[in-house]
Amino acid sequence: MMNVLSTLITPEKGGKQPVYIQIANQLMSLIKDGTLQSGYRLLSTRQLAAILKVHRRTVVQAYDELLAQGWLESQTGNGTFVAKHLPEIRPLPLPVKETSDKDPLKKAGFQFDRPPHLDKPILKAGWRLHLDDGFPDPRLAPLDDLSRAYRSQLLHGNAYTRLGYGETSGTSWLRQELSAHLNETRGLKTSPANILIVRGVINGMYLTVTSLVKPGDYVAIDSPGWFGAAMNVTQAGARVCEVPVDEHGMVVDALEEICEKQPIRMVYVTSHHQYPTAVALRPDRRIKLLKLAEQYGFVIFEDDYDYDFHYLSKPLLPLFGADRAGMVLYCGSFTKTISPAFRIGYLVGPEDVIAQLASLRRIIDRQGDTMLENAIAELLQTGVIQRHLRKSVRVYKQRRDLFCELLKSELQDHVRFEVPDGGMAVWTSFDPAIDIPKLAERAAQKDLYFSNGKVAGYPPPFRNYIRLGFASSDPGELEESVTILKNLL
Known part of the structure; x- marks a missing residue:
């Protein structure tokens, strides 16, 4: 056994781990794989030190470590043994x-x-040019103001309260500021x-x-619709019913x-800018949808992902504001307002449902980012976000107009589209003869990203439709992107 141990235990002197830890780990492995059986008497520390050519104190430390962990047991005057309470392990060779x-x-x-349904690729930033799904331009975001507000939250006030556990439903300051903001901009009558x-x-x-x-x-x-909604429904074990969409939602x-x-x-x-087509749900359909909800007792989940970005006229108000029966849950986020990296959104509904969802949220994600939530609250209170939105709407409208003009003048033989009244992307139909996945692959080789359509999973009539986002690119980038597409086509 002395000869065996000299080959099985090989500590590396000068390695990253202390030698005694290496010896302890290697002895533990020999016990785990059954080489050293329960009750086996180990060599004395002096003998093992001589074999391994290390100081005896090093072996003493290794034995002490394994004694503390319960792998070994010591019998005074009799030596050190592999612990008897360990189950007998007989190593079995596995087939090669x-x-x-x-x-x-x-x-x-x-x-x-x-x-x-979970096997969907995840989009990550990585291309110099992008006609994405309709994302904002983070270069326009008020990052300096957000940075100052976040730093203020980190450094000022009662540290125990500021950095400890908070409310599962979100910070009271953000909910208060959001309530006021939504009531003012969307005609709602909410409280925190x-x-x-x-x-x-x-x-x-x-x-x-x-x-x-x-x-x-x-x-x-x-249908066509957002694949994320269908994934959630399927995950819950429910069944999806597809409802067709036309030019009025x-x-x-x-x-x-x-x-x-x-x-x-x-x-x-998605009542305001239907995803993916960007058309608005017509007023008479809104009224009927609310009546059907009351008649048949179903919940309406209203996803208003980019309400603030409307260019033609004043946007239609959310269904939630016209709901008199408590059937609507209204959801939005700051993803389109600032950037997808800032995971702050809001779900609005009757108080009893919100309390129920907050209870569920507690066991999934104890609370959000208190620092970020309060920083956003400060930017709402000081009007920074409101000013940013007014500026962004002007910029994105200019980019929409330029992009649509480029599509019309440069790609008129290959694409069809309607100029969207709002949103950040153009719902574009490519000629059926064009292989969208292959075109997307060739564009990626030119450092240009756009969707290959596979993730969205649109039904057959819309297989050659994709969303081409314009908001995240400046005019020069839009021109270069369209030029690459034109040359590829």
Whole structure:
């Protein structure tokens, strides 16, 4: 055994780990794999030190470490032994073909489901040019003001209160400022108790579906629509009902026909700028949708992801403001206002539902980023965000006009589109003969990103449609992007 140990225990002197830790870890491995069985008497510290050519004190430290962890036990006057309470381990050689892919850091030893609805690529920034899904330009964001406000939150005030646990529903300051902001800009009549701070619309959707929808329920979603909503519904074990969309938004008459055939628990709708088409839900359809909700008892989840960016006239007010029966939950975020990196959103609804969702949020994400929430509250209170929005709307309108003119003049033989009244992207139809995934791949080689359409999963009539975002690119970048597309086509 002395000869065996001299080959099995090989501490590296001068390594990153102390030698006694290396010895202890290697002895532990020999015990785990069954080489040293329970009750085995170890060499004395003097003998092992001589074999390993280390100081005896080093071996003493290694033994002490394993004694403390329970791997060894000492019998006064008799020596040190592998602990007897350990189960007997008999090493079994594995077949060679099975050992090649048994890396526990790469592959779990247990089975688990891999639902196909979660198998969606995640978009990450990485291209110099981008005609994205409709994201803001972070170069316009009030980052200096936000930085100062965040620093102020970190350094000033009672540290225990400021840096400790807070309210699950979000900081009271942000909910108060948001309530005032939403009431002023969207004609709502909320109080802070009507608001839950979330980490973006998709977080609000997850909380809502998880809490209010049961397995087997039917949830109606516009088609084409946002794949994130469908993913959440499927994850909850509910069934998706697709409602067609035309030039006036969701076809509410078609929704009514569905309601007559089967019970609908929830309707997901992007009423202001329908995703992905960017059209607004017509007023008469809004009224009918609210009446259907009251008649059939379904929840309306109103996703208003870019309300503030409307260019033609005053935007239509949210369904939530016209709801007299408490059937609507209204959700928005600062993702489009500032940048996707700042995960601050809001879910607005009746007080009892908001309290319920806050309770659920507690076991998923104890609370949000208190520092960031209060920094945003300060920017709302001082009017920084309001001024930023007014500036951004002017800039994005100019970019929309330029981009649409470029599409019309440079790509008129290949694309069709309608100039959107609002939003940050143009719903674009490419010639059916064009292979969108291949075109996107070739564009990426030119450092230009746009969606290949696969993630969105639009139904067959819209397979050659994609959203081309214009807001995140300046005029020069838009011109260069369209030139690359023109040359590729």
